[in-house]
Amino acid sequence: MPSPESALLQSWHHNANAWIDAIRSGSIESRRQVTDQAIVMAVLGRQPERVLDLGCGEGWLLRALAQRGIAAVGVDGDATLAQAARAAGCAPVHVASYAALVEAHVDIGRGYDVVCANFSLLHQDIIPLLAAMHALLAPGGALVIQTLHPWAVSAGDYQDGWREETFAGFQGQWQPMPWYFRTLSSWVRALEMAGFRLADLQEPQHPQSTVPQALLLVGERRPV
Numbered sequence: 001m002p003s004p005e006s007a008l009l010q011s012w013h014h015n016a017n018a019w020i021d022a023i024r025s026g027s028i029e030s031r032r033q034v035t036d037q038a039i040v041m042a043v044l045g046r047q048p049e050r051v052l053d054l055g056c057g058e059g060w061l062l063r064a065l066a067q068r069g070i071a072a073v074g075v076d077g078d079a080t081l082a083q084a085a086r087a088a089g090c091a092p093v094h095v096a097s098y099a100a101l102v103e104a105h106v107d108i109g110r111g112y113d114v115v116c117a118n119f120s121l122l123h124q125d126i127i128p129l130l131a132a133m134h135a136l137l138a139p140g141g142a143l144v145i146q147t148l149h150p151w152a153v154s155a156g157d158y159q160d161g162w163r164e165e166t167f168a169g170f171q172g173q174w175q176p177m178p179w180y181f182r183t184l185s186s187w188v189r190a191l192e193m194a195g196f197r198l199a200d201l202q203e204p205q206h207p208q209s210t211v212p213q214a215l216l217l218v219g220e221r222r223p224v
Ligand SMILES: C[S@@+](CC[C@H](N)C(=O)[O-])C[C@H]1O[C@@H](n2cnc3c(N)ncnc32)[C@H](O)[C@@H]1O
Pocket: 008, 009, 012, 023, 054, 055, 056, 057, 058, 059, 060, 061, 076, 077, 078, 081, 096, 097, 098, 099, 117, 118, 119, 120, 121, 122, 123
């Protein structure tokens, strides 16, 4: 029986092409209406020269940042997604699992002004990964995380734990993805334990929606 962590990354190997279609066709309404702009504005707000996009997927955020003159580097654990990002003009894009990044097995550069993670922190043990990203930031650098808003997706069970995304309603062939639900305090604690000071917390929300579409956290690198 594979661990939920390995089943999670394996689901991305299976779902890569369906994900590329979903993103590039603009079929995820919350992204189009709210969350794409929210992460771009949050990253730009740091006035970065160099950005690392952690779990960059097919690279839409890398392209959005490059269009604004920012040197953006991607890393993702799925080779199909990384190749799609490169083919769409993003470079460099590294292929590495989060486990490999924690072990520093892959050189993905350092001295970044921002490390961003847009809906890409889906596993349980995120503190070692965030600590590894801390080490890649320049002094004064920041971590920008956008994720599912825990109050919007708790479904009446507000405690940390593994859940399953079935991608019901998405076009194409999808394999269910295990993902780790985290309460708001659990997110904030993880940031602090990895060496960050919470500098901003946003709840991007469409004016016609009764719940926020995302939780956006900005952690500033505390000196070690
Ligand atoms: C929901 S997608 C988000 C992609 C992109 N950030 C975006 O905004 O479209 C999650 C991404 O996290 C990556 N990912 C998930 N678990 C990973 C792991 N353990 N190691 C490396 N990448 C991982 C997946 O390959 C996938 O590209």
